[in-house]
Amino acid sequence: MRRLLRRRDKAELAGEAATARSVSDTVAEPDPAAAAFFDVDNTMMRGASIYYFARGLAARGLFTTRDLVRFALGQALFRVRGQEDPDHISKAKETALAFVAGLKVADVVALGEEIYDEVMADRIWSGTRALAEAHLAAGRRVWLVTATPIELASVIARRLGLTGALGTVAETENGVYTGRLVGDLLHGPAKAEAVRALARQEGLDLMRCYAYSDSANDLPLLSLVGHPHAINPDHELREHAKAHGWAITDYRTGRRATMIGLPIAAGAGAVAGGVAAAIALRRLYRSASS
Numbered sequence: 162m163r164r165l166l167r168r169r170d171k172a173e174l175a176g177e178a179a180t181a182r183s184v185s186d187t188v189a190e191p192d193p194a195a196a197a198f199f200d201v202d203n204t205m206m207r208g209a210s211i212y213y214f215a216r217g218l219a220a221r222g223l224f225t226t227r228d229l230v231r232f233a234l235g236q237a238l239f240r241v242r243g244q245e246d247p248d249h250i251s252k253a254k255e256t257a258l259a260f261v262a263g264l265k266v267a268d269v270v271a272l273g274e275e276i277y278d279e280v281m282a283d284r285i286w287s288g289t290r291a292l293a294e295a296h297l298a299a300g301r302r303v304w305l306v307t308a309t310p311i312e313l314a315s316v317i318a319r320r321l322g323l324t325g326a327l328g329t330v331a332e333t334e335n336g337v338y339t340g341r342l343v344g345d346l347l348h349g350p351a352k353a354e355a356v357r358a359l360a361r362q363e364g365l366d367l368m369r370c371y372a373y374s375d376s377a378n379d380l381p382l383l384s385l386v387g388h389p390h391a392i393n394p395d396h397e398l399r400e401h402a403k404a405h406g407w408a409i410t411d412y413r414t415g416r417r418a419t420m421i422g423l424p425i426a427a428g429a430g431a432v433a434g435g436v437a438a439a440i441a442l443r444r445l446y447r448s449a450s451s
Contacts, residue, residue, distance in 0.1 A: 172344070172351040192300035194366045196324075198356055198382065199293060200374035201307040201317060204392045207284040210309045210317065217276030264338045266312060273316040274302045282320065288412045289373065289392055293323060296371065306356060306372075306382065308348040338345075353381035377401065 202209045293303045302324040307314050314328030328342040347355055360367050368387035372379075377397035383389035391402040391409045402409050 172349075173354045193302075194203070194364060195301045195369040195371075196359075196365050197293065197296040197301050197303045197371040198306045198327075198373070198386070199289065199303065200352075200376065200379055200438075201305055201309055201314065201381075203287060203375040205289050205293070205305065205317070205321075206281060206375055207286060210281060210307070210313060213280045213284070214273065214276050214313055217280055218272065220279075232263070263340070266333055266336050266338065269310070269312045273313045277316050277320055281317065285321070286393075286412050288410065290321060290392065292373065292390075293321065297322070297324075301371075304359070306347070306352050308346050308352075327352070327359065349378050350381045352379060353385050356382060356385060374398070 174178045194443055199205050202211075215396050246252050263303035296303050305314050305318045305328070307326070307328050307369070309317075309328050311326060311330050314326035318324070318326040323448040327347060329347045332341040332343050345351060356367070356370075356372075359365065367385055370386040371388040371390060372386045373390045373393070375393045375398065376381055376395055380401065383391075383398075389402070389405075390408045391398050391407055393411050393413055394402060394409060399409060401407075403435070
């Protein structure tokens with residue numbers, strides 16, 4: 162029981178931290194009590210955003226192809242197993258944080274801007290983007306909600322013209338990462354906590370809000386709003402959505418529907434990608450300082 166309480170405390174802390182970093186300068190539209198929340202990986206974008214970020218770093222020679230392949234295989238193995246290993250996630254997170262410590266936030270943001278244009282922009286699902294734009298046109302604000310680091314999530318939201326993003330928050334001091342997270346990864350229950358906090362902050366009526374995801378990991382978020390929607394759903398989410406009468410949309414065809422492509426983003430895989438990116442950034446930072 163004590164362990165469960167600690168996990169909930171971390172989820173709440175992660176949600177609160179994400180909310181504090183979420184809102185852009187977008188002017189509130191005519192329906193301020195309604196909003197839409199979109200997961201990123203395999204919902205808004207084909208594949209995993211953190212993988213594409215790592216791939217962009219590899220293209221710059223900042224770490225080896227072997228590192229990238231090992232990360233991709235790790236994600237594939239996670240998909241086959243179909244479940245998350247809490248110990249694996251914890252160890253991977255600790256390793257990532259050890260490398261992140263001392264990096265400049267500005268370096269991460271600048272690289273995120275470049276890599277989005279190079280390898281992410283063409284992988285946005287046009288159908289999901291159209292849904293987000295329809296919400297904006299109807300006067301609803303639109304946020305991304307993702308385990309992806311908030312700096313990268315904010316780049317994606319800005320490039321798509323959305324209101325803002327909720328993402329995993331790493332602690333910083335004077336523009337430099339300390340090597341600690343604020344709360345925990347914005348994943349699973351933490352996403353729901355973040356949206357609850359945002360709803361209180363922004364005066365949202367959750368029963369008038371919409372949420373979109375591909376993964377059963379996001380059931381806490383999807384169950385929180387009045388209008389849940391499964392996009393490119395995994396098997397568990399598809400079955401749950403059918404049983405509860407939720408909307409289901411699948412933009413994949415043929416082979417894409419069974420193998421959305423390497424990588425698949427979820428829990429341990431996303432953290433593993435963070436490790437690869439952190440290693441590369443650490444090397445970049447050291448070379449720039451020498």
